[in-house]
Amino acid sequence: MTVGRSRCRMRAATAAQPLRFRPRTALLLAATSLFGVAAFAWPLVVSASASANTAHSGDAPWILLALLPLVLAILVGEMADGALDAKAIAMLGVLAACGSVLRLASPGVAGFEPTFFLLIPAGRVLGRGFGFVLGAVTLFASAMLTGGVGPWLPFQMFGAAWMGFGAGSLPSCRGRREIGLLVAYTAFAALAYGALLNFWFWPFELGGQTRISFVPSAGVLTNLRHFVTFDLTTSLGFDIPRAVINGLLVAVLGPAVLATLRRAARRAAFDAPVMFGSTTGASSQLLEP
DSSP: OHHHHHHHHHHHHTOOOSSOOOHHHHHHHHHHHHHHHHHHHGGGGSOTTOOGGGSHHHHHHHHHHHHHHHHHHHHHHHHHTTSSOHHHHHHHHHHHHHHHHHHHHOOOGGGOOTHHHHHHHHHHHHOHHHHHHHHHHHHHHHHHHHTOOSTTHHHHHHHHHHHHHHHHTSOOOOHHHHHHHHHHHHHHHHHHHHHHHHHTTHHHHSTTSSTTSOOTTSOHHHHHHHHHHHHHHHTHHHHHHHHHHHHHHHHHHHHHHHHHHHHHHHHHTTTOOOOOOOOHHHHHHHHOO
């Protein structure tokens, strides 16, 4: 009985990941993340004469148009290498649909956004590459369903993608320690997501007339202090409930979701090679008198 349990634990620990970290995947993920950092940070290097007319409402459509092919390139590249099959695509579609429904059911009031509750266990079980793609696809699909398409969408996709990537990068552990780790990461990621989504519009929101505004001529530390003050005074009413709600969902439902995802990953057998055997011998036997 003990041997059986240890084998089950070993199988669960070595469940195959549908989107493994191959060199091409690593390169594309790095390029996509660098593009995301540039998309968030370019207002910080504009000249002092820049105005609110340079807000992301002008460049966000181009960022989205560049982001979607990069995510698609990750999937197509893995399919071309034989590392991503129909089972992985189906699982990606099912999880993205479930995440979209969770976002559709949430009013978005006071930070009630349970979408991340499913994203984090999925990234934990299925890997950081899968979590990155799932986060971007989920936010894009949910925006199509809810009509939440706007200049904020590509930045939401980047934030969710990095959240899923981080969940897949957490250290290995099981049981209560794993749940505690995921709860802590969920709370941290929810707060970081809120700060990141503030950062995309903060340089253009208040001009240079307040103590929490972005000042192009000021130093990095001064602007960092302004941004932290802006985030603390304007967004904690949304970010803290988001962190608490998603953390509670992971604590209560996380064990069942993790077990279900691990069972599905084992049964999907993503690492199993596809073998095409010859049927000539079998057919000849059938034709023999």
